[in-house]
Amino acid sequence: xxxxxxxxxxxxxxxxxxxxxxxxxxxxxxxxxxxxxxxxxxxxxxxxxxxxxxxxxxxxxxxxxxxxxxxxxxxxxxxxxxxxxxxxxxxxxxxxxxxxxxxxxxxxxxxxxxxxxxxxxxxxxxxxxxxxxxxxxxxxxxxxxxxxxxxxxxxxxxxxxxxxxxxxxxxxxxxxxxxxxxxxxxxxxxxxxxxxxxxxxxxxxxxxxxxxxxxxxxxxxxxxxxxxxxxxxxxxxxxxxxxxxxxxxxxxxxxxxxxxxxxxxxxxxxxxxxxxxxxx
Amino acid sequence: xxxxxxxxxxxxxxxxxxxxxxxxxxxxxxxxxxxxxxxxxxxxxxxxxxxxxxxxxxxxxxxxxxxxxxxxxxxxxxxxxxxxxxxxxxxxxxxxxxxxxxxxxxxxxxxxxxxxxxxxxxxxxxxxxxxxxxxxxxxxxxxxxxxxxxxxxxxxxxxxxxxxxxxxxxxxxxxxxxxxxxxxxxxxxxxxxxxxxxxxxxxxxxxxxxxxxxxxxxxx
Numbered sequence: 001x002x003x004x005x006x007x008x009x010x011x012x013x014x015x016x017x018x019x020x021x022x023x024x025x026x027x028x029x030x031x032x033x034x035x036x037x038x039x040x041x042x043x044x045x046x047x048x049x050x051x052x053x054x055x056x057x058x059x060x061x062x063x064x065x066x067x068x069x070x071x072x073x074x075x076x077x078x079x080x081x082x083x084x085x086x087x088x089x090x091x092x093x094x095x096x097x098x099x100x101x102x103x104x105x106x107x108x109x110x111x112x113x114x115x116x117x118x119x120x121x122x123x124x125x126x127x128x129x130x131x132x133x134x135x136x137x138x139x140x141x142x143x144x145x146x147x148x149x150x151x152x153x154x155x156x157x158x159x160x161x162x163x164x165x166x167x168x169x170x171x172x173x174x175x176x177x178x179x180x181x182x183x184x185x186x187x188x189x190x191x192x193x194x195x196x197x198x199x200x201x202x203x204x205x206x207x208x209x210x211x212x213x214x215x216x217x218x219x220x221x222x223x224x225x226x227x228x229x230x231x232x233x234x235x236x237x238x239x240x241x242x243x244x245x246x247x248x249x250x251x252x253x254x255x256x257x258x259x260x261x262x263x264x265x266x267x268x269x270x271x272x273x274x275x276x277x278x279x280x
Numbered sequence: 281x282x283x284x285x286x287x288x289x290x291x292x293x294x295x296x297x298x299x300x301x302x303x304x305x306x307x308x309x310x311x312x313x314x315x316x317x318x319x320x321x322x323x324x325x326x327x328x329x330x331x332x333x334x335x336x337x338x339x340x341x342x343x344x345x346x347x348x349x350x351x352x353x354x355x356x357x358x359x360x361x362x363x364x365x366x367x368x369x370x371x372x373x374x375x376x377x378x379x380x381x382x383x384x385x386x387x388x389x390x391x392x393x394x395x396x397x398x399x400x401x402x403x404x405x406x407x408x409x410x411x412x413x414x415x416x417x418x419x420x421x422x423x424x425x426x427x428x429x430x431x432x433x434x435x436x437x438x439x440x441x442x443x444x445x446x447x448x449x450x451x452x453x454x455x456x457x458x459x460x461x462x463x464x465x466x467x468x469x470x471x472x473x474x475x476x477x478x479x480x481x482x483x484x485x486x487x488x489x490x491x492x493x494x495x496x497x498x499x500x
Binding site: 044047048049050051064065066068070071072074075076077085086088089090091129130133139 | 283284286287290291294295348349350351352354355356357358359360361497498500
């Protein structure tokens with residue numbers, strides 16, 4: 001995606017301006033940013049649903065799977081009939097329907113009418129139809145919204161499999177469920193641009209499962225905890241405007257609220273490391 | 281493409297929306313054929329039927345295209361790109377042709393004399409022109425183009441009235457010549473004028489469908 005600019009109408013403000021994004025086969029990228037900054041618009045541009053006003057999107061894979069944020073459940077079909085139609089439309093093997101419904105824990109829903117489904121169950125149907133076609137590019141708009149714990153745990157594995165087979169996965173994820181995924185890339189949509197944030201490594205995964213920070217006070221732009229985990233000014237600069245100075249904050253928060261606070265700050269584009277729990 | 285047409289047709293038929301154009305069609309047929317069509321009036325009756333049913337075809341096309349939720353349309357676009365647009369128009373044509381069959385059967389059942397195969401073929405042609413014009417009008421007033429249901433309904437009605445008024449005026453070449461079908465049908469000159477009327481009847485719906493395709497580029 002090169003020099004891309006987009007707005008919905010001539011009198012509307014630009015949603016993206018001169019934005020760029022390069023994704024490689026096997027990439028899993030999380031799209032971050034506050035509400036209303038254009039994450040869903042970016043996903044629709046990548047899916048080919050919207051046409052850039054300026055700039056180009058090149059080399060989009062031929063098979064694209066798209067799961068919208070809100071699955072359109074107001075349709076007069078049972079789950080089974082809908083997925084059979086979708087398999088036929090995508091030219092997918094209908095036998096794969098059973099495979100995906102089992103993995104997503106929705107076998108028992110097959111005879112249900114779509115309008116009767118709960119939000120989470122309908123969301124699973126949306127995910128199943130997107131996965132049926134073995135996509136080269138999988139676009140997921142808030143894929144974890146409303147899902148039960150088992151499916152929330154399974155979905156990162158499925159996404160990892162799509163990436164392992166050479167597919168590109170792009171997801172907006174306010175829940176932060178993808179952050180344990182090794183090799184996750186993170187892009188923030190803010191101020192009409194797309195900026196790449198520091199991604200995941202195995203180290204980051206350890207951070208997520210670790211406890212609450214109680215680091216050494218910042219010195220020379222660096223805070224450091226006992227385990228040697230640290231946030232550098234360079235890390236943080238990746239999420240701030242180049243013109244802005246970077247400050248490293250040290251925050252103490254109750255254990256029960258730590259993950260929620262970290263997720264919120266990450267969604268706002270800040271670099272957050274959860275370091276360790278203190279006994280006090 | 282065929283799978284997408286089948287999906288959209290199934291969705292429309294299973295929803296209650298498919299009944300709406302039938303609710304319009306059946307009373308119209310009852311009024312048109314309350315008395316038998318006199319001998320010699322067959323062509324006029326066929327032209328009347330094609331002209332009067334145009335808004336029913338447009339209504340059905342619009343309802344069919346709008347019966348799919350916006351997010352489902354996006355899923356279909358991702359699956360088939362431009363094929364989504366074409367499949368919608370084909371599905372609308374297929375449904376409208378079903379309505380045409382009902383209308384033609386009702387008409388044939390109320391004829392007093394055998395019209396001959398030539399007159400029947402002219403009637404079929406006029407109904408096909410009407411279907412094409414109806415699909416174009418319905419598509420141009422569908423939700424991706426006119427998101428407001430009130431504006432869309434008004435545009436459909438005014439669009440049909442504009443077709444009638446312009447085709448009755450001296451500038452009838454500016455639209456689908458619906459009034460010319462009816463006048464020529466009742467004055468027994470329809471067969472002679474059919475080639476020119478056919479060109480006019482095809483050009484404007486095709487222009488309308490091309491405009492719909494162009495507008496849909498930025499309106500998924």
